[in-house]
Amino acid sequence: MSTIKYLANEKIFKLDTPGSSYVFGIIDEEKFLLHMYYGGRISDDDIRYRTRTNDYPFTPEKNNRDRGAFLDSAYFEYPTEGVGDFRAGCLRLRDNDGHAGCQLSYVNHKIYKGKPGLEGLPATYVADANDATTLKVRLEDKLTGLIVTLNYTVFEDLDVIARSVGFENAGRDTLYLESALSLCLDMENEDFEIITLNGSWARERHTDRTRIGYGRHEVSSTRGESSHQVNPFMAVLNRETTQTLGAVYGFSFVYSGNFTASVERNQHDSLRCLMGINPKGFTWKLTPGETFTAPEAVMVYSGSGLDHMTHTFHDLFRDHLICGANLSSRYKDAPRPILINNWEATYFDFDDEKLLSIAKEAAKCGIEMLVMDDGWFANRSSDNMALGDWYVNEDKLKGGLKKLVDAVNNEGLKFGIWVEPEMVSPDSDLYRKHSDWAIAIPGRPATLMRNQYVLDMSRDEVAEEIYSRIHAVLSSANIEYVKWDMNRTLCDLGSYALDSDRQGELCHRYMLNVYKMQKRLMDDFPNILLENCSGGGGRFDPGMLYYGPQIWCSDDTDAIERLRIQEGTAIVYPLSTMGAHVSDCPNHVTGRIAPFETRGHVALAGTFGYELDITKISENDRALIPAQVEMYHKYNELVRAGDYYRLASYADNGFYDAWEVVNKEESHALVTYIKVMARPYTRSNVIKPRGLDPKRRYMVSCDKNILGLAGDSYKPLILHGDTLMNAGIMINENAEEMKGDFRSALIEISAV
């Protein structure tokens, strides 16, 4: 259903996906590559309609006198800075004499089946070459000899276009890339808005929707990671676009370091959307013959609202991104074990006996894995010391790691471990031996965060040494899970190993070696479940998903705070990627007390697990765990592989949240309803599920007696899909079982 064509007479490229078309062409005798159209699918026959040559009376071949007017208004596929386009561009090229300028012209192209990987970088993939078609367009800057290759891939059944860019210095002099973005989309403004995912530590990825005024709107990170504050995602959508109606363009960057995502509304009321590595602080030196690859950005078009965009991203990530680094990773498509993590249970205060007592109690409740968090190595008794010294502390784990792991395995639980490979404490043997391995500007005391420095992972010898230390630990016992943490951002950007004209490469080289280490980890231990983490969700991005299937969503485990965090995250990322645990109350971050049941229902919309001292929680709460474990097993397939629908948002209505997952066969759905704030004297609330088969009959059941009008006695409903989707399900919020704040219910919809 997806194709890429080159219409030779018109000199036009047309990329079609099932529901979208993307068109650009070669214009003028100077062979500019200009964008023509992106949106709902259009016929090939009408292709000339949008060739736009009439829009450009001042193309240089007709009127070079006004070349500047052309360059500053044309819709470029890959705009360059310095020669007359005053909008932010994709490429800023500086030559060896210090001049910045570049103009790209078409050279040739190639269309072929399949999708090549990007050397050293995460990227979407296809297991079978027939599932994708790729176009490579080669451009050149005649003066410097820089070759730029634009890569576009369409996937057989998805409204996705994946883009990346390659650079090669085919000239005779050294060149510097000062900006080398991955995506540009120029288009008319239609009173568009943008959605971005913003927040902070413990408040990651809250949805922000705002109108695009004149000027440039940017979300970006210079923190060396994608960050808690912003996510490498942006959607551009019509003002009237809803979950189910209207156009939306979604952009996601498959990268975990510094990024920019921006939209600029200019003097002509056109928009330029850009995405790529953040140019701030970035330079990449290209000596003759050297190459550079800009990471992948993916674009999704939906003509039917946010639901379709979300489903497309979820399907793309599940089928073509997650664990792409090693397709034989055990957890690529498999259910994850229910884990219990000791962080919020003990913090640094634990030993082997304490962990074993947690494991024993967890085993009784059906929990499947114990994860030992921070504090197991060297003299790490607080977050003040020992990062980098990856040797087991045998005072804490008496008899060593293997003894503990074997004992936990004997209880019937798997064993997982926490590491933070990219960091070093000033108070550590590693730092005392290799202080120049920390990122710092020589002579300037580097800024501490959580009393730690960042290791200079751009240096191969540093990455090698740390990897071999971690490898030794993982090989020493039956470890089946790794939580890879990163608890501070990068600043004081200086590497003792890079030449002065390569210091601007530090952050990207750092990422490349982190990716390399994670690839090695998955190649060496394909049975390990890798969960990435960064002080909660500071590196929750598609790049990380290429290595491990899940990421710790946030250090905020409060069920009510998690509603907004998980809602924003789920706009782009599948539920199966979101690390979510039931934790203790009052919650350690917010102090809020929510029912144990609600905490379980919220964590169910993620990977599900526990983060509490199971030996200390109340008897009543502990007694609920076996049923929650059963609930996870019953619904996990649905949550992991189904289509997700946002039905109601507490962030919008102030009172309740509801979401739904429906299997691909439309035979089974689960609606989660969270009553956040009690509302007295209200009528039954109506929730309208989506994604069901209108003609099929479904049985609707609920774990509480709340379906129907107040006072009805409980009985499962049997209704057609069209009735359920149009007339909705009535929920009696004031029923006895739902009284109070923070109450929740699960509604199951099964075809009969």
Ligand code: DGJ
């Ligand atoms: C931050 C993580 O998000 C927490 O879950 C925990 O692992 C701590 N780091 C440990 O230092």
